[in-house]
Amino acid sequence: MTSTRSTTVxxxxxxxxxxxxVAMQTAASVAxxxxxREERIEDLKTAVAEACINAIExxxxxxxxxxxxxxLSAGTDELEVKVMDDGKGIQKTPEKPxxxxxxxxxxxxxxxxxxxxxxxxxxAEWVAGINGKASYVRLVVRLDKEPETV
Amino acid sequence: xxxxxxxxxxxxxxxxGKSVTVLRFEGDxxxxxxxAVVGAxxxxxxxxxxxxxxxxxxxEYINSSGIALVIQVMMEAANGGQKVSVFGLSAHFQKVFxxxxxxxxxxxxxxxxxxxxxx
Numbered sequence: 001m002t003s004t005r006s007t008t009v010x011x012x013x014x015x016x017x018x019x020x021x022v023a024m025q026t027a028a029s030v031a032x033x034x035x036x037r038e039e040r041i042e043d044l045k046t047a048v049a050e051a052c053i054n055a056i057e058x059x060x061x062x063x064x065x066x067x068x069x070x071x072l073s074a075g076t077d078e079l080e081v082k083v084m085d086d087g088k089g090i091q092k093t094p095e096k097p098x099x100x101x102x103x104x105x106x107x108x109x110x111x112x113x114x115x116x117x118x119x120x121x122x123x124a125e126w127v128a129g130i131n132g133k134a135s136y137v138r139l140v141v142r143l144d145k146e147p148e149t150v
Numbered sequence: 151x152x153x154x155x156x157x158x159x160x161x162x163x164x165x166x167g168k169s170v171t172v173l174r175f176e177g178d179x180x181x182x183x184x185x186a187v188v189g190a191x192x193x194x195x196x197x198x199x200x201x202x203x204x205x206x207x208x209x210e211y212i213n214s215s216g217i218a219l220v221i222q223v224m225m226e227a228a229n230g231g232q233k234v235s236v237f238g239l240s241a242h243f244q245k246v247f248x249x250x251x252x253x254x255x256x257x258x259x260x261x262x263x264x265x266x267x268x269x
Binding site: 021098115119 | 180211217221242246
């Protein structure tokens with residue numbers, strides 16, 4: 001992929017758990033073509049999978065008549081991923097999970113997806129759709145060059 | 151679409167002579183893995199099993215719901231006075247487990263030999 005123009009890949013997933021892996025593998029393939037390091041590809045895979053799980057479970061509420069759209073836009077030095085659903089979007093920013101509270105049963109052991117997304121990508125933005133529909137999360141991972149060997 | 155999670159229980163002895171129960175997982179660990187993860191743990195005796203190793207060597211995909219199941223096992227083990235250690239995670243999932251704070255309650259080791267030696 002040597003073109004300087006943005007290249008777009010789109011995937012449409014059924015709102016069924018497990019299909020996040022299709023988006024995850026597609027994102028990994030695009031990132032690999034762009035020259036991302038393996039470590040960043042693993043970060044991207046987890047972030048994309050979690051974004052799709054949220055869209056399937058919370059956005060589309062596991063309604064298989066609705067689909068989750070995933071648009072990967074490969075620029076010259078960054079990969080943008082938009083994951084779209086038919087939900088209302090989220091109203092507050094994610095909090096860091098508190099392992100002590102989880103271990104003491106004071107916090108749901110779940111609820112770490114948004115934290116992981118934010119921690120693993122360079123930019124994460126949740127956008128609520130107009131009229132409570134067509135919400136999306138936008139992730140950006142920048143291509144950092146391998147350090148040059150002298 | 152999701153790969154089933156398989157779990158297997160094995161008894162080992164650490165180099166220091168401790169009796170160790172290893173829960174070996176295989177496949178994906180996600181929201182559908184409750185029986186294979188929490189169920190397998192709950193099948194162990196709290197009276198006789200005091201040290202547990204969780205083996206992720208053959209696990210390729212873990213999502214946040216799967217991590218939540220691991221936390222549930224750790225929580226129940228802590229309440230029962232059992233020690234839990236983890237090994238076999240990829241470098242990425244070692245990072246993820248560290249990010250969510252699991253290392254505060256469980257040691258992460260690269261492989262079984264290292265995990266057993268640390269007991």
